[in-house]
Amino acid sequence: MSSTELPGVRAAAAAAAxxxxxxxVAEGERLxxxxxxxxxxxxxxxxPERTDLAPALYVHGLGGSSxxxxxxxPLLQDVVDGEALDLPGFGDSPPxxxxxxxxxxxxRAVIRFLDAGERGPVHLFGNSxxxxxxxxxxxxxxDLVRTLTLISPALPEIRVQLxxxxxxxxxxxxxxxxxxxxxxxxxxxxxxxxxxxxCYGDPARVSEAGFSAAVAEMERRLELPYFWDxxxxxxRGIVDAYTLGGQHGLWRQAxxxxxxxxxxxxxxxxxxxxxxxxxxxxxxxxxxxxxxPDAGHVAMxxxxxxxxxxxxxxxxxxxxx
Numbered sequence: 234m235s236s237t238e239l240p241g242v243r244a245a246a247a248a249a250a251x252x253x254x255x256x257x258v259a260e261g262e263r264l265x266x267x268x269x270x271x272x273x274x275x276x277x278x279x280x281p282e283r284t285d286l287a288p289a290l291y292v293h294g295l296g297g298s299s300x301x302x303x304x305x306x307p308l309l310q311d312v313v314d315g316e317a318l319d320l321p322g323f324g325d326s327p328p329x330x331x332x333x334x335x336x337x338x339x340x341r342a343v344i345r346f347l348d349a350g351e352r353g354p355v356h357l358f359g360n361s362x363x364x365x366x367x368x369x370x371x372x373x374x375x376d377l378v379r380t381l382t383l384i385s386p387a388l389p390e391i392r393v394q395l396x397x398x399x400x401x402x403x404x405x406x407x408x409x410x411x412x413x414x415x416x417x418x419x420x421x422x423x424x425x426x427x428x429x430x431x432c433y434g435d436p437a438r439v440s441e442a443g444f445s446a447a448v449a450e451m452e453r454r455l456e457l458p459y460f461w462d463x464x465x466x467x468x469r470g471i472v473d474a475y476t477l478g479g480q481h482g483l484w485r486q487a488x489x490x491x492x493x494x495x496x497x498x499x500x501x502x503x504x505x506x507x508x509x510x511x512x513x514x515x516x517x518x519x520x521x522x523x524x525x526p527d528a529g530h531v532a533m534x535x536x537x538x539x540x541x542x543x544x545x546x547x548x549x550x551x552x553x554x
Contacts, residue, residue, distance in 0.1 A: 271330035281314040289313035294361025298324030308541035322463030334466035336474040340369040353377035360384040372486035384497040385505040389475040421451040434501030434529035487516040499528030
């Protein structure tokens, strides 16, 4: 049994996916389902402008989905052939059969997806939890990663920000079910405003249409019987990864990354401290840093143009491939 597995997960994972509202697909996007042994992944893509472009893969954070990349993907479709996946248990991907929501488990899912599609090496993007996952992938399978772009990656902090404490508490056994009962009367709109207040540097930047779409997605997720379970286990996976030492520690693995790395940190990030930018810059051997003073935890959603420009510069430095 994995360190992130709870009793009953196999039965929950094996159960047929419930009938819920359809996942949102932005104009120009396509969805497909990739089935691997014990794993099914929903994949979002945009047709590249040319057929000879190098592949890219986008990995979202805790509680997110491939939709988190819908603002950035069209800005880069002229330079990469991009796909964004829903990690197991998130977005439109069902839970994994083995119930493993650890950072290593998510990294293994990404690796299996890339190996199965023979798409590597890719330009790999990761945000938050996805940043930790992408770091692990780049460290253990350098052959799969051409460049690495990390936006507020969830790498271990000694002094966690107070505003990040509620997310960490999701990992405490029993607390999620208690919170779910206490918050059962909250509307999807109230929940969405709370998430945006936590993740955005300035929630007022979200358009009315963007907010409505986020509320609809929140309503859809709450219909999933495994939503809170996936959140709790993945949060526990992050906490477990923070405590690992030796060669499996995330900072040690960051030092092993060979791919040119673009780091992006937001000055108003309430989940990953802005002060971690300096340590990350020192850890990744071939790194460059973009700091966005007004951005929060999801800079690719708040300031997609700035993130896209930083990647284009990274691409130029890497020979444009």
